[in-house]
Amino acid sequence: MLNTPDSVPAAQITARPAAFRARPAARPALVALAALALLTGCSGGIAQSVSTAVKDSSSAVATARIALRQDMDGKLTKAATDTSLEDGLKEVEAGRSSVLKLSPATQEERVAQKQALDVLDQCAAGFATARAALAANDGGSPSLPDGDKALADAQDALKQLEGAVGSR
């Protein structure tokens, strides 16, 4: 864990069970415990948020690549491909804005945030290329393979980042 505040609720958690085991009427304690679990789950630190955003974005990019490939194979209609790309881009943007909202405390965290934002920007750019290719639709530039290439590069960058976040 990167951020230290986590250790405080952890201490509280160990203090709680004795209180609510005492009698069933101590239900509020249980609720408080659940709320704590929720808080600790959400504030899992920068690493947690980055990892979630990266996971969601790599799922979105993978989806977009399948959709593009199907489009090139004539399996998907333009409307469906377009919607897929739009949904994927929305997912990446949501991840990006969640990372953007983080307030890093240490130098290490600032680096992690910066790296993640760079990669997520690259994803968004990949989506932009793919959508432009789909809109062009006349063999002009960018072409669908160009779009796929941009997304593939973004996918590689995501994988690297995933590895980096995982190892930290």
Added chain:
Amino acid sequence: MKRLLGVALGVLTAIGGFVDIGDLVTNAVVGSRFGLSMVWVVAVGVVGICLFANMSGRVAAASGRATFEVIRERLGARAGLANLSASFLINLMTVTAEIGGVALALQLASSVYYLLWIPVAALAVWLVIWRVRFTIMENVAGLLGLTLIVFAVALFLLKPDWGALAGQLAPSVPEQETVWTYSYYAIALFGAAMTPYEVFFFSSGAVEEGWTVKDLLQERINVLVGFPLGGLLSVAIAACAAVVLLPAGISVTSLSQVILPVAEGAGKLGLAFVLVGIVAATFGAALETTLSSGYTLAQFFGWSWGKFRRPAEAARFHVAMIVCLLIGMAVLATGVDPVQVTEYSVVFSAIALPLTYLPVLIVANDPQYMHEHVNGRVVNVLGMVYLVIILVASLAAIPLMIVTGAGS
């Protein structure tokens, strides 16, 4: 011959009507994240809905009483009102999710942004409820929903490694998931299969169509054949996701991901079928949930209700439905993600399930209502087993939702 046709039609509409946005989304999510390791939950849910729908249909046929009338009579005004509030809100959430589902499917077909489709979808739902006859409405939506069989066709065309697929059937938690997310989605899947609105709709529909005890056999066939086949359809959706999306590291968060495996296996034709199927299934479910919200309110307060009456003869019932559609539209207009609404609605359905299940189980044993058609011993034993399952799922849902951050 005519009777045979009637049975066939009933079974087909039961299959086509089984899947709604909740089943579509939840099965795809589960398939993409957990493979086929939760098929057993679908099986448990399907047996549950067979049992439950069968009981409430029998209550409706034997006593002419729909589910919510029975709930109020048994629980009394106070507990009945608490029950009504919970059931009604969850039903409203489902209405919202279904209309959103129609709009999302129409976006996939047209690339026109889904928010623009929402007023169109809601207006169409209202027009059908206002004008179209109950049986026609039910049969057309159910038969068109049958095109979702394309999920099963696509699965065959994808030529998966059947052995490996069968190997996933054993209940087990994949390594990238925790036992908590697994349990959370198990409850969601159970809730999707056993949504309470299906029971409100089923029992009120029995009254709408004027069922008597003579129709009990046909009702039983519809349920016992149609729902399990509908369950197989759910499994096919999950399997498609498990074959195409799981290996690519995709976890489903939007409807556009649900259709990719079908396009992969069956191409543009398959895509056309699946889009028709999704629109029909979600539209049919939007009709059913909208009617259900009218049914629950009218039955609790004793208003005149039913599509078999002229709208003017069931005025409050119709106004209630119009208001529900407007609320659903307003909620969607805030830009909330319909897929997320769906995911929450199935879990809340699981939470509210005991509220409707228990009174039906009790009344199905009461000779004052049922005369000689009370539950048999086997049904009662199963009924009690399911009461326990439903209670456990209901009680575990909220803690699991908190611990897993709603399954993220």
Added chain:
Amino acid sequence: MILGDLLGTPVHDPDGGWLGRVADARFVLDGPPHQLMAEPRLLGLVVSPHSVASFLGYERNGLTHPWLLARILRWRHRGSFLVLWEDIAMVGPRSVRLRPGFTRYSTALEDRRQV
């Protein structure tokens, strides 16, 4: 008066001892038919010492299925009894007082089919 006001009211014996609460009111249709039906006259009150929450119909009409549910609900209403109108001394907004020497009757409904 409104019957809903009476339901849930505490019931005391003549010495002020607490017996339970009014869980239901039993009526009987034995008068001459008025127009369509006879007027239901109050036969007595069902008093329950533990719970006045809904019985779900289990405690009085001999329902025994599903067995486990029937047992649980009966247990929740153990000790409930019926007092006849003749044994009621006073009805107040917060209390019902019984006459000295009142009789506790079984709350069971005879299993006769509804007429």
Added chain:
Amino acid sequence: MTSPSGPLPPVPRVAGRILDAQLHLMDRQVLDHDGVPVTTVDDLEVSGPALDVEIPPGTAPPVITALLTGAVLGTRIFGGRPPSSRLIRIPWKDVAEVEVVVRLGVSGEPLDASWVERWVRDKIIARIPGGRHDPR
């Protein structure tokens, strides 16, 4: 006074049919003579006894005079008491049959209990095209 232990004696036999208010009447659906739902039995009005007054032995038992509906449902659930003028009554003499549902021997249309339904119908539903269209 009998002891609380041991089985209680059965009620002395009475000639007529027994109705338990909660079990058989309250919260039941009310249908009119054509089978059209009118309302539910939200509460019951009884003819007595006078509150807080010693009941002389031999006093005639109270009888049910009317089914109540409307605002009384809210006060039954949340407490309080609607003014007597706000009570919507369906007199017992209109009741024809008590089974799983309560059937009236009269038409529901002119009853006070139906005024909201009439209002919604006349002001809203009947004004929408097709509002009187027979679905059959």
